[in-house]
Amino acid sequence: MKQNNSRSRGGTAFRHIISTGILTAGLLAVLLLASCASTGGTVPTQLTVAEISDLREVGLRFLGLPEDISSYEFSIEPDLEIGNVERNRNAIILSTDRDFQLNQDYTVTVRDTEGDFTASVGVKTDKLEDIVFNNMYSDKPMGYRLEDGVSAFRLFVPRGKAVELHLFDAPGEEAREVIPMENDGNQVFEAFIDGELYGTFYGYSITERYAQPTAYDLEIPADTVFPDPYSYALASSNDYPQFGLTLIYDRDEFDWQGTEALGLDIADAIIMEAHLRDLSTHPSAEAENPGTYLGVVDAARGGMNWLKDLGVNAVEFLPLQDFNNIEAPYKEDSLGYFNTWNGYGENYWGYMTFNFFAPESYYASDGSLEPGTWNGTDGRQVDEMKTMVRELHKNGIAVLMDVVYNHTSKYDNQPLMLIDRDFYYKDQDGTGTGNELESRRKMARKMILDSVRYWMEEYHIDGFRFDLAASHDPETIRAIYEMATEINPEVMLIAEPWGGEGATSAEEFLELGWSKWNSEIRDAIRSQNRPTQEGDVFVLGETNGAKNLMAWWGDINPAEPHQYVQYIESHDDATLGDNLRIQSGEYSFYNEDGSINRIEDIREYTELTPDLLDAHRIAAASLFFSQGPIMMHLGQEWARGKITPDLEGNPPEITENGGLGASSDNIVYLTPSPNSYSADNNTNYIDFDLAQVNAELTDYYRGLIELRKSEELLGAATSEQLNILESPNAKALGVEISGELYGFVNASREESAPFTIPEGSYGVVVNKTEAGSSVLETISGGAIEVEPASALFLKKQ
Numbered sequence: 001m002k003q004n005n006s007r008s009r010g011g012t013a014f015r016h017i018i019s020t021g022i023l024t025a026g027l028l029a030v031l032l033l034a035s036c037a038s039t040g041g042t043v044p045t046q047l048t049v050a051e052i053s054d055l056r057e058v059g060l061r062f063l064g065l066p067e068d069i070s071s072y073e074f075s076i077e078p079d080l081e082i083g084n085v086e087r088n089r090n091a092i093i094l095s096t097d098r099d100f101q102l103n104q105d106y107t108v109t110v111r112d113t114e115g116d117f118t119a120s121v122g123v124k125t126d127k128l129e130d131i132v133f134n135n136m137y138s139d140k141p142m143g144y145r146l147e148d149g150v151s152a153f154r155l156f157v158p159r160g161k162a163v164e165l166h167l168f169d170a171p172g173e174e175a176r177e178v179i180p181m182e183n184d185g186n187q188v189f190e191a192f193i194d195g196e197l198y199g200t201f202y203g204y205s206i207t208e209r210y211a212q213p214t215a216y217d218l219e220i221p222a223d224t225v226f227p228d229p230y231s232y233a234l235a236s237s238n239d240y241p242q243f244g245l246t247l248i249y250d251r252d253e254f255d256w257q258g259t260e261a262l263g264l265d266i267a268d269a270i271i272m273e274a275h276l277r278d279l280s281t282h283p284s285a286e287a288e289n290p291g292t293y294l295g296v297v298d299a300a301r302g303g304m305n306w307l308k309d310l311g312v313n314a315v316e317f318l319p320l321q322d323f324n325n326i327e328a329p330y331k332e333d334s335l336g337y338f339n340t341w342n343g344y345g346e347n348y349w350g351y352m353t354f355n356f357f358a359p360e361s362y363y364a365s366d367g368s369l370e371p372g373t374w375n376g377t378d379g380r381q382v383d384e385m386k387t388m389v390r391e392l393h394k395n396g397i398a399v400l401m402d403v404v405y406n407h408t409s410k411y412d413n414q415p416l417m418l419i420d421r422d423f424y425y426k427d428q429d430g431t432g433t434g435n436e437l438e439s440r441r442k443m444a445r446k447m448i449l450d451s452v453r454y455w456m457e458e459y460h461i462d463g464f465r466f467d468l469a470a471s472h473d474p475e476t477i478r479a480i481y482e483m484a485t486e487i488n489p490e491v492m493l494i495a496e497p498w499g500g501e502g503a504t505s506a507e508e509f510l511e512l513g514w515s516k517w518n519s520e521i522r523d524a525i526r527s528q529n530r531p532t533q534e535g536d537v538f539v540l541g542e543t544n545g546a547k548n549l550m551a552w553w554g555d556i557n558p559a560e561p562h563q564y565v566q567y568i569e570s571h572d573d574a575t576l577g578d579n580l581r582i583q584s585g586e587y588s589f590y591n592e593d594g595s596i597n598r599i600e601d602i603r604e605y606t607e608l609t610p611d612l613l614d615a616h617r618i619a620a621a622s623l624f625f626s627q628g629p630i631m632m633h634l635g636q637e638w639a640r641g642k643i644t645p646d647l648e649g650n651p652p653e654i655t656e657n658g659g660l661g662a663s664s665d666n667i668v669y670l671t672p673s674p675n676s677y678s679a680d681n682n683t684n685y686i687d688f689d690l691a692q693v694n695a696e697l698t699d700y701y702r703g704l705i706e707l708r709k710s711e712e713l714l715g716a717a718t719s720e721q722l723n724i725l726e727s728p729n730a731k732a733l734g735v736e737i738s739g740e741l742y743g744f745v746n747a748s749r750e751e752s753a754p755f756t757i758p759e760g761s762y763g764v765v766v767n768k769t770e771a772g773s774s775v776l777e778t779i780s781g782g783a784i785e786v787e788p789a790s791a792l793f794l795k796k797q
Helices: 011-019 027-040 126-135 291-296 303-310 380-394 416-422 442-459 476-488 506-511 519-528 546-553 576-583 601-606 608-626 695-710
Strands: 046-054 056-062 072-077 082-088 091-096 107-112 118-124 142-149 150-156 160-168 178-181 186-193 200-208 235-236 244-247 270-274 315-318 397-402 463-466 493-494 515-517 564-565 630-633 720-723 732-737 741-746 755-764 777-786 792-797
Touching: 011 493, 027 046, 046 126, 056 107, 056 564, 072 082, 126 397, 126 416, 150 200, 178 186, 200 235, 235 463, 244 397, 270 303, 270 695, 291 303, 291 519, 303 695, 315 755, 397 442, 397 493, 397 519, 416 442, 442 476, 476 493, 476 506, 506 695, 506 732, 515 519, 519 564, 519 576, 519 608, 546 720, 546 732, 546 741, 608 732, 608 792, 695 755, 720 755, 741 755, 741 777, 777 792
Parallel strands: 046 118, 270 315, 270 630, 315 397, 397 463, 463 493, 493 515, 515 564, 564 630
Antiparallel strands: 046 056, 056 091, 072 107, 082 091, 107 118, 142 150, 150 186, 160 178, 160 200, 200 244, 235 244, 720 732, 732 741, 741 792, 755 777, 755 792
16 A cells, blocks of 8 residues: 655654664664765665564665655555654654564565656565564463363464364373364464363374474474473473373362461571472481472471571572473483483483473472383372472471573473474573573563462462573563562562573663672682682682672662672582682692592591681671672581582493583582582482581571571661771771671681771670670770681670
């Protein structure tokens, strides 16, 4: 349809062209040069490019476009009505009355009705697929729902033409019924069956498409049956490739016994990061159901009792969403993969999400990884996870989930890969997995939002740590915050503010109200994350690094203290215990003759020397005297080492995949592991007998936790209440909080650190060897000395 131009607009359209990416830097230069040339009237008018910039917009670029274009007519074929024409210099945006369609060729024609100029050009549609995909949306509830006595199934398939629902009596059997699904006209495929179907298993298969997406790297047929991406209970096989089916499970029967999310203010949070199985699998945990949701609750020494005894008020579990446990076998050609990186052929930590809604079934009381068997077949994982959450809440411990929405699994019948890889994943991966999720798609964003809401409402989850959160775009991050805080104003939203595409910056997370892991204090205290040899570390007294604590002890800018989660150890990289043993020279990966230094006596290795015990106490005090919530990693309180046991050839030792202590891809018996993501064994399990070896350090942490909980200003003070105190000793630092509290550390092993505080009487609650909220002794103000390799905390009397 033709459109005669009667309006010429200014900067809005030009800015829009730039913001939507129509102009590359080179093309922009051409356009500007052409604009200058046209001013002198020396360049004939040329239509150079037409490119779709939005569902109903096409951008045109010209050379030598005259000032007056009132006589110009524009048309788009096949017939599209042009509703508006906007101009900026030599660029024009045409708005249409209908959406541009995929798999359709378009031509733009421009004609000067009062002159000789006529030009036609094919419209570039390179960006149209992304634009269409980003805007596809349905507000219908996805997955299985019982609606007025009718079982409703809904699946969004962006380029689907024929989709089938497969019903099973049991996993591993043939489908008892295959039902064609109907497209509602918005690419949501639906099926309806009278009555409830509890106990039935189901999956979907896409048998015909409008266009073929990029193939899944796992070489399985494109019409493979896959589970519902909105599975609330999932059964999965223990074979490669892992295969899952959705279980229809009655979720309304659980008794919460009046418990709810705790409403813990993140400013007051003292979080223990833990893998669920680490808490109760080792025999020393004395659990009735070791390595399970119930084991966290019933372990006599480990599990919840260990957390309670220590005094933390929150636990952050490594992924609990159902994940891909079984990976490709090591060094075998396996359906498109040749695994050279994971000698175990398993995933233990869980950062390979299979489903965003289902709890991990391996953690149920009947869970196993025995080949040829299935987990999750009776759905008990649902109620058992809820039981764990309920009992933790009863005992004053908030529950956070480490969630992985930035990428998915890839060694299984992953629903999103089999639905449409091009829709759900980015062209370029920044996560290191090869399958980074595209949260800009409205239906992908909806799925993430629905998942977060589900865990909060169905499981009473108190908060989330988002893995590689920078992968997600700011609009998604904003939407999560707005939705989650509406459900629970005290919800804890914590970003790992790096990784992936880097679509949202660390600063943007803070501006959008989130909290974030603060790696800067970690680096200030421990230096390297995967040391392989001796190094200079502040807490070992090797550097004048006290000044690096100032930003986190004093006035935190530009955000609020609660937005910086302070930590010095996490699941990633070497533990602090291994780190300081290596950097102090107490342990070396190699003997003098070049052979590998095997740790034959792990108890002897674990027991800290006096210098290392001092260093750990200084690290603990440096962390707990900072502003913002605290996160620890399970075992940090006793300087845990992650030592790969002698596995006696199962799996074989791997020593050639990079440097010892640095590479994630080695399995080196009786040495510290820098990245134990695949080790479902004593590398990771907590030995609670061994935890007693450094009981003095555990007591020190317990005391610091007690102090932190008793003093609101220790962690949540305002800028006006904070005053950094410096010493001539550059390895020492102090802080005054509201004229009432005073904290100090001195990392120097040889020299004391002089400070001056106001005259008066002060109670010592933390010193070199003890910590807590009770006064240990009373000292006078004025000139004070902090002894070498120690911490000090004072309360004004």
